[in-house]
Amino acid sequence: MYIDSYSSRGFMVNGNRVLGPCALLPQSVVQWNVGSHWDITEESFSLFWLLEPRIEIVVVGTGDRTERLQPQVLQALRQRGIAVEVQDTPNACATFNFLCHEGRVTGAALIPPPRGTALPSLERAAE
Numbered sequence: 001m002y003i004d005s006y007s008s009r010g011f012m013v014n015g016n017r018v019l020g021p022c023a024l025l026p027q028s029v030v031q032w033n034v035g036s037h038w039d040i041t042e043e044s045f046s047l048f049w050l051l052e053p054r055i056e057i058v059v060v061g062t063g064d065r066t067e068r069l070q071p072q073v074l075q076a077l078r079q080r081g082i083a084v085e086v087q088d089t090p091n092a093c094a095t096f097n098f099l100c101h102e103g104r105v106t107g108a109a110l111i112p113p114p115r116g117t118a119l120p121s122l123e124r125a126a127e
Contacts, residue, residue: 001026001100003093008114011093023047024096024108025055032109037067040109042076048107049080057083057099061092061110089113 001024004012010019013029021032030047034040040060048055058077060069066088077084085095089110099106 001029001096001106003097003108006089006093006110006112008112010112011110021109021111024110025051026053026105026107032111034109034111036111037062037069040069040073042073045073045077045109048077048082048109051107053105055082055107056105057085058107058109059092059096059099060084060086061089061108061113062086063089063111064113066091 002014003024004015006012010017011022012018013022013024016029018029018031021034023030023032025047032044034044045058048058062069066086069084069086074084085092087095090113092108092110096106096108
């Protein structure tokens with residue numbers, strides 16, 4: 001998985017347009033039924049702990065600002081052995097790409113930010 005770009009309407013993942021909030025899994029992309037960080041619940045993340053191989057880390061993009069998630073949501077993920085990184089969506093996209101490039105079993109839960117842009121590729125960033 002690789003996030004090519006993001007916009008206020010969604011994401012471009014592996015060259016495919018994904019509208020609205022989405023969950024990225026090692027082998028697939030699905031719509032994520034949240035409107036804002038206030039809508040994020042334990043149930044919102046249930047997909048991430050049902051998968052095999054187990055997701056090591058979930059990167060959460062909360063829009064144009066880093067927002068706090070409910071403590072019980074974070075605790076539910078950690079109790080299942082899944083690390084959580086909460087960031088604004090632009091940084092979450094870059095972090096997801098980096099972790100995937102490292103070969104980590106990574107998931108992402110992303111809410112589009114109001115403004116969008118292309119992400120620098122890892123190859124260009126390394127130069």
